[in-house]
Amino acid sequence: MHLHRLEKVWLLIGIGTLVMFLTIVGISAFAQGHHPPSDLTTLDPQKVDTTEPFNQPGLKKIGDNEYELVIVSQAFAFMPNDIKIPEGAKVHIIVTSKDVVHGLEIVGTNVNMMVTPGHVNSLTHTFHKPGSYLIICNEYCGTGHQMMSTKIEVTK
Ligand code: CUA
Known part of the structure; x- marks a missing residue:
């Protein structure tokens, strides 16, 4: 029971960090205008x-x-x-x-x-x-x- 709650807490921290990271990356990419005209950044x-x-x-x-x-x-x-x-x-x-x-x-x-x-x-x-x-x-x-x-x- 204890472990389960701790896992949830860590999961939330993990998700929170990820969201924050993606937001920062998104904002800086937008601010620098580094989008190629096609808006493509990755491909196979x-x-x-x-x-x-x-x-x-x-x-x-x-x-x-x-x-x-x-x-x-x-x-x-x-x-x-x-x-x-x-x-x-x-x-x-x-x-x-x-x-x-x-x-x-x-x-x-x-x-x-x-x-x-x-x-x-x-x-x-x-x-x-x-x-x-x-x-x-x-x-x-x-x-x-x-x-x-x-x-x-x-x-x-
Ligand atoms: Cu060196 Cu291509």
Whole structure:
């Protein structure tokens, strides 16, 4: 009888803590506006190819010189392969991984993301200068890690 009551108390404390935690996470996520446009934050890494927006990796115009860039990472490549965007474009990058943890760094910019399977990471960057930007993987992901890269061409 005694034990039973104690268990109930602990259960309530546990639920209370969980509710508090979820509230804090919810509020901070909302305050920071870190929701990707699709509002997707997790997904099944086995089903990347059939989950929107990752079923169609690539660039999508969503406004006046504003784009959504959907990237899929897998050992050892980024999809899509060659990306062309106009100068001054504001680009919302949305990325996930189909297998292991990768990194997504755009050399010469402050874009540096961790790409974890099962999760969606997103970041917005405006490309002010035309030129060729190299996207590299900066998390060791296996034997082909060094070859894992793609390019963004920013055109005038
Ligand atoms: Cu992918 Cu290193």
